[in-house]
Each structure stands twice: as C-alpha cells, then as structure tokens.
Amino acid sequence: MINFKSNINIRGSLSIYDNCQVLSIYHSSDLPISGNDPANIRLLKSALDSSISGIIITDNTQFDNPIIYCNKAFEGLSGYSREEVIGRNCRFLQGNERNQQAREDIRKAVTGGDSITVELRNYRKGGELFWNELYISPIFGEAGQVTHFIGVQNDITRRKNAEENLQHEREQVELKIEKRTWELNENREYLDSIIQTIRQGLIVLDPEYKVISANDFFLKTFKVENRDTIGRSLYDLGNGQWDIKQLRVLLEQILPSNNPVLDFEVDHEFPHIGRKLMLLNAHRIEIEGSFKDRILIAIEDITEIRASENRKDDFLSVSSHELKTPLTTIKGYNQTILRLLPADINPKIPMMVNKSGKQIDRLQNIITSLLEMSRIQSGKLVLDADSIDMNILIKEMLEEAQEGNPEHILIFEGQTNHTIPADESQISQVLQNLITNAIKYSPDSRKIKLMLTEVSNYIKVSITDYGFGISQEDQKMIFDRFFRVSTIQKHFPGMGIGLYICAQIIKQHGGTLWVDSEPGKGATFSFTLPIKAKESGDE
Amino acid sequence: MSKKLLICDDDRDIVEMLEIVLDESGYEIITETDSKRVLELISNIRPQLVLMDLWMPVISGDEILKRMRKDKNISSIPVVIMSAAQDGKAVALKAGANGYIPKPFDIDRLLQRVNEFIS
Numbered sequence: 001m002i003n004f005k006s007n008i009n010i011r012g013s014l015s016i017y018d019n020c021q022v023l024s025i026y027h028s029s030d031l032p033i034s035g036n037d038p039a040n041i042r043l044l045k046s047a048l049d050s051s052i053s054g055i056i057i058t059d060n061t062q063f064d065n066p067i068i069y070c071n072k073a074f075e076g077l078s079g080y081s082r083e084e085v086i087g088r089n090c091r092f093l094q095g096n097e098r099n100q101q102a103r104e105d106i107r108k109a110v111t112g113g114d115s116i117t118v119e120l121r122n123y124r125k126g127g128e129l130f131w132n133e134l135y136i137s138p139i140f141g142e143a144g145q146v147t148h149f150i151g152v153q154n155d156i157t158r159r160k161n162a163e164e165n166l167q168h169e170r171e172q173v174e175l176k177i178e179k180r181t182w183e184l185n186e187n188r189e190y191l192d193s194i195i196q197t198i199r200q201g202l203i204v205l206d207p208e209y210k211v212i213s214a215n216d217f218f219l220k221t222f223k224v225e226n227r228d229t230i231g232r233s234l235y236d237l238g239n240g241q242w243d244i245k246q247l248r249v250l251l252e253q254i255l256p257s258n259n260p261v262l263d264f265e266v267d268h269e270f271p272h273i274g275r276k277l278m279l280l281n282a283h284r285i286e287i288e289g290s291f292k293d294r295i296l297i298a299i300e301d302i303t304e305i306r307a308s309e310n311r312k313d314d315f316l317s318v319s320s321h322e323l324k325t326p327l328t329t330i331k332g333y334n335q336t337i338l339r340l341l342p343a344d345i346n347p348k349i350p351m352m353v354n355k356s357g358k359q360i361d362r363l364q365n366i367i368t369s370l371l372e373m374s375r376i377q378s379g380k381l382v383l384d385a386d387s388i389d390m391n392i393l394i395k396e397m398l399e400e401a402q403e404g405n406p407e408h409i410l411i412f413e414g415q416t417n418h419t420i421p422a423d424e425s426q427i428s429q430v431l432q433n434l435i436t437n438a439i440k441y442s443p444d445s446r447k448i449k450l451m452l453t454e455v456s457n458y459i460k461v462s463i464t465d466y467g468f469g470i471s472q473e474d475q476k477m478i479f480d481r482f483f484r485v486s487t488i489q490k491h492f493p494g495m496g497i498g499l500y501i502c503a504q505i506i507k508q509h510g511g512t513l514w515v516d517s518e519p520g521k522g523a524t525f526s527f528t529l530p531i532k533a534k535e536s537g538d539e
Numbered sequence: 540m541s542k543k544l545l546i547c548d549d550d551r552d553i554v555e556m557l558e559i560v561l562d563e564s565g566y567e568i569i570t571e572t573d574s575k576r577v578l579e580l581i582s583n584i585r586p587q588l589v590l591m592d593l594w595m596p597v598i599s600g601d602e603i604l605k606r607m608r609k610d611k612n613i614s615s616i617p618v619v620i621m622s623a624a625q626d627g628k629a630v631a632l633k634a635g636a637n638g639y640i641p642k643p644f645d646i647d648r649l650l651q652r653v654n655e656f657i658s
Contacts, residue, residue: 316625317624317625317626320624320625321594321622321624321625323623324623324643325550328550328623328642328643328644329550329553331643331644331645332553332556332557332643332644332646335645335646336556336560336646339560340563360643371625
C-alpha cells in the first residue's frame with residue numbers, strides 16, 4: 001500500500017493524482033462498493049492485480065496523457081516496473097515502430113473519446129517484441145469531458161505468431177500451388193505442342209464414342225473445324241466414313257476387353273478430300289482417374305505411301321518381266337541351235353554356243369538375284385509353299401552342277417523321309433548359290449560334299465568345300481548385302497548379294513543359314529528348314 | 540490325227556522359237572499372238588494342251604484361263620502357263636493352270652513338261 005501510494009506521486013509541475021481516487025472514479029458507477037473506503041480500495045486493487053490482463057490508466061487532463069496506474073499483470077507483460085511506467089505516455093512501448101496504423105486509430109479514439117480495440121507491436125523492456133491486444137475505453141468527468149483512459153492489454157504474441165505462421169503457410173501453399181499450376185500448364189502446353197506437331201490425326205473419344213478433342217492435323221487432314229467434330233459421335237462424323245460395321249465391332253471391344261484396334265484400313269470417299277486410304281489405330285486409356293475409358297484414335301493417311309509401295313511393286317514386276325522376256329528368246333534359240341547343230345560341224349561352234357549359254361545363265365542369275373533383293377528390301381519375298389522332296393531337289397541340282405563342272409567331284413550323302421513346306425524356286429536358288437560358291441572358291445581342290453540330315457524337327461543341309469576358306473572376321477559379314485571378301489574380289493568377280501539373299505530366303509522359311517570355316521581348309525555352309533510349316537505364316 | 544498343241548504369246552519371237560523347238564517333237568503346233576482370238580480358237584480346234592503366256596494386251600492369260608474353266612466344252616483342256624512375271628506362278632495356279640514354267644526356261648525342261656501332258 002505504501003509502495004502503491006508513493007508511486008502515484010508524479011514529479012514536477014504536474015498535478016498529483018491519487019491512484020485510489022482514480023480507481024474510485026472508474027468504479028463508482030459499476031461496482032457496488034462505496035467510494036473511499038480503504039478496505040474496498042484494497043480489494044479493488046487486489047482484484048486488478050490478480051487480472052491476467054495488463055491494465056493501465058492514463059490521465060487525459062494532463063499533458064501528453066501520462067500513465068497514472070498499472071497493475072501487476074502489466075508489469076509482467078511489459079517487463080517494466082511500475083516506477084518506470086508511471087508518468088510516461090504509452091507510446092514508449094512501441095519502441096521504434098511509431099508509425100503503426102493502430103496508433104493512428106488510437107489517436108482518433110482518444111481525440112473522439114471513443115473506445116477501441118487495436119493490435120499493436122510492442123516491445124518489452126528487454127527489447128523483445130510482443131503483440132499487444134489493447135482495449136482502450138474513455139472515462140468521462142461530470143461535465144462530460146474525457147478525463148481518463150483505461151487500457152486493458154493482452155499479450156497475443158502466441159496467437160499472432162500462430163496466425164502469422166498460418167498466413168505464411170497459406171502463402172507458401174499458394175505459392176506452391178501457383179508454381180505447380182504453372183508447371184502443369186507448361187507441361188500441358190508442351191504435350192499439346194507435341195500432339196499438335198504430330199503428322200497424324202488424333203482424336204479422343206469418351207466411352208460413348210463422342211469426340212472430346214481433335215488435334216490440328218486431324219482437322220487439317222479432313223478439312224473440318226472443331227465445331228463439326230467436338231461433341232459428335234465418331235460414327236456421325238463427315239459422311240459416316242467411320243460408321244463401318246467391322247470397325248464398330250472392334251471399337252466396342254476396346255472398353256470391355258482392352259483389345260486395341262490395330263492398323264484398321266478404311267478406303268473411303270471422304271467429304272472435301274475425296275477417296276483416301278486411312279489407317280486407324282485405337283487404344284483405351286487405362287490409367288485410373290478422370291481420363292479412364294477414354295479412347296484414343298490415331299488416323300494416318302496412307303494413300304500416298306500405299307500408292308508409292310504399289311508403284312515400287314509394279315516397277316519390280318515390270319522390270320522382272322521386261323528383263324526376262326528377251327532373255328527367254330535368247331536362251332531358247334541358243335539351246336535350240338545347240339540341238340540342231342549337225343554332227344560333223346567344226347567343234348569350235350558347239351563350244352562357243354555352250355559358252356554363250358553359260359553367260360546367259362549367269363545373266364539370268366544376276367537378274368533373279370537383283371529382283372529377289374529388291375523384294376526382300378520391300379518385305380515382299382512371297383513364299384509359294386510347295387511340298388518339296390529335298391532328296392530329289394538336291395540330286396537334281398547336283399547333277400546339273402556336275403554337268404557344268406566336270407573337273408569337280410560332287411558327292412551327296414544322307415536323306416530325309418519328310419517333304420518340307422517351302423518355295424521350290426527359292427530353295428533351288430539357295431542350293432544353286434551355295435553349290436556354285438563351293439565350286440567357285442575351291443579351284444584347286446576337287447571334292448564338294450553335300451549332306452542332308454534330319455535334326456529335331458528340321459532338315460539340315462550342309463555343303464562342304466576344301467578351298468580357300470573364310471577368316472573369322474569375314475565370316476561375320478559374308479551374309480551382309482554387297483559384302484565381298486577383299487582378298488577374293490580381284491580374282492572372282494561378283495556382286496556380293498548371293499549369300500545375303502540365301503540367308504534372307506532361309507530366314508523367311510523359318511530356318512537359319514550359317515558357315516563354319518578355317519582359312520586354307522575350306523568351308524561348310526549349312527542351313528536348316530522346318531519340317532512343318534510356320535504357324536504364323538509369312539512375316 | 541496328230542496331237543494339237545496351242546502356243547499363245549504376244550511376243551512373236553518367243554512363239555516362233557517355240558514353234559521350231561516343239562515342231563521337232565512331232566506335235567501339230569498352232570500358234571496365236573492375239574490374245575483376243577485365243578478363246579475362240581481353243582473352242583474350234585480343241586487342242587490337247589495349251590501353252591500360254593500370262594501378260595498379254597487386252598486379255599491376260601489368267602483371264603482366258605478363268606473363262607475356259609467356266610466353259611463346259613473346253614474346261615477340261617490342260618493349260619500350262621509360262622511367264623516372266625514375279626508372281627506368275629501364284630497367279631497361274633489361282634486361275635486354274637495345270638502347270639507353270641517360269642521364263643526364261645530350259646528347252647529340255649519345257650519339252651519334258653509338254654510331254655507329260657500330251658502323252
């Protein structure tokens with residue numbers, strides 16, 4: 001009590017205020033406690049001191065509104081003791097932050113005699129920041145003038161920090177969302193640009209086969225606009241070009257069975273663009289989520305590609321025909337001349353006719369090889385599956401080769417009990433090539449051996465010569481197109497396509513062609529052919 | 540009555556060459572280079588064998604063959620197709636040919652083939 005009293009003495013010329021008096025002023029109208037009873041005042045003071053809110057009273061009738069009272073909670077709140085507080089204006093709590101918006105609000109309230117609640121950034125004695133929720137309420141004198149202000153203060157730093165943290169978090173999340181959205185947009189634009197650049201028409205259908213979107217190339221290809229397309233059923237587009245029974249069946253199976261539609265060809269008179277051959281591929285979107293069960297359709301205009309393929313095929317078959325037709329007459333007459341030669345003729349003549357006959361056969365082989373190679377290149381090596389008796393075929397081929405090469409001894413060993421499904425003319429070509437090679441590359445050795453065996457469900461044919469042989473290095477490449485063993489090039493002309501064609505033909509039949517050789521000792525070329533036809537047919 | 544062999548090819552050189560080759564083998568050879576007249580000719584002379592090219596102007600060998608197979612009077616006459624076309628064999632067999640000889644051919648083989656059908 002003594003301390004309390006001593007503290008209300010304000011220095012200098014200011015009027016001295018009794019704190020107890022102020023209390024009595026403040027409470028006279030609100031509390032059922034009579035004015036100046038010291039016991040009551042002590043009670044009130046205890047009540048104020050036990051408040052957890054900091055409470056101050058300022059005197060408005062004095063210069064600069066000095067603080068004339070503070071309770072214990074205020075001391076705890078601000079870190080200042082009562083001695084340090086009394087007589088000062090409240091603003092000292094604001095440290096250097098004198099320009100807070102709340103201060104302006106306080107000034108207005110004080111001037112106008114209004115009550116107000118503000119949140120202020122205040123500083124404890126130690127310089128530590130705290131958020132102060134300040135409630136200011138005026139006290140009026142008997143003449144109605146404002147005599148005092150009560151300030152009730154609460155440290156809301158924790159709440160404020162929590163709010164600030166929350167706000168910060170929110171801002172961070174917003175930033176992240178913004179960034180993510182931007183990334184997604186960027187990603188979408190990137191994917192869009194890919195889709196728009198693709199030289200294939202792409203449309204997306206909903207599970208009811210209605211078009212959800214179409215890329216630029218689709219619109220361009222069919223010379224249509226988005227409004228002719230989006231939202232319409234696939235089957236209603238154009239002049240019903242996609243309303244094909246077979247296609248409907250396939251598309252309807254996509255969703256339940258997940259079977260994609262692959263390379264479906266549509267040959268149709270399309271509106272705006274005329275007759276075109278379109279290749280259609282369709283897949284279901286399988287990823288779970290909002291895009292599930294949409295159907296992606298890619299449409300490619302293959303009119304030109306197909307036409308160009310056909311032109312190439314036409315060119316090949318016309319070339320074949322045009323090259324072989326004159327050769328037919330030449331060969332026929334050449335052989336007929338030989339047959340009609342009188343017995344007593346100059347022996348040089350049949351020799352010459354024979355030689356030209358050999359060159360005619362060589363030319364025929366070259367033409368056949370070139371055409372076969374072109375067909376292999378365009379993937380059109382068609383197989384005419386005959387039932388071949390390899391025993392007979394090999395025997396015939398060997399007899400023919402023996403006739404033309406009397407200086408070599410051609411031996412045939414082994415046999416098969418099966419006929420095999422293969423193209424006779426192509427297998428003949430392989431045998432002829434391998435036998436010719438064996439003879440050609442073994443000029444100093446006489447023996448050529450041909451073995452026919454059955455291995456598992458294959459027949460195996462091996463042709464062995466005892467000639468130059470082939471180095472390990474060259475063995476890897478002899479089945480490549482246009483490859484020729486360099487040491488042989490000068491002495492044995494050729495184009496280097498024979499073994500390439502042989503390997504391709506054997507591969508197409510489902511077998512393998514390989515070589516075993518040691519330089520200087522000769523070479524064995526072997527190939528296998530399946531005894532039963534391939535399940536899948538042509539490749 | 541000797542056995543008749545009809546040779547039909549739009550290439551006159553080939554027809555003449557075949558005429559010489561087959562003439563020595565003792566058959567009666569009838570030749571035709573105009574494919575439009577072939578069907579009528581076959582109906583008239585009813586040969587024992589027809590040796591026919593595939594690619595001919597106006598009407599192709601496989602087309603003639605198909606029409607022959609539909610005509611009861613001549614449907615059973617054997618036809619051997621000879622061609623320099625890449626897919627000649629497949630086309631010929633599909634149209635109902637009894638045999639196929641790729642061009643260029645060996646004279647020996649040709650004679651052998653012809654004999655198989657005529658004897």
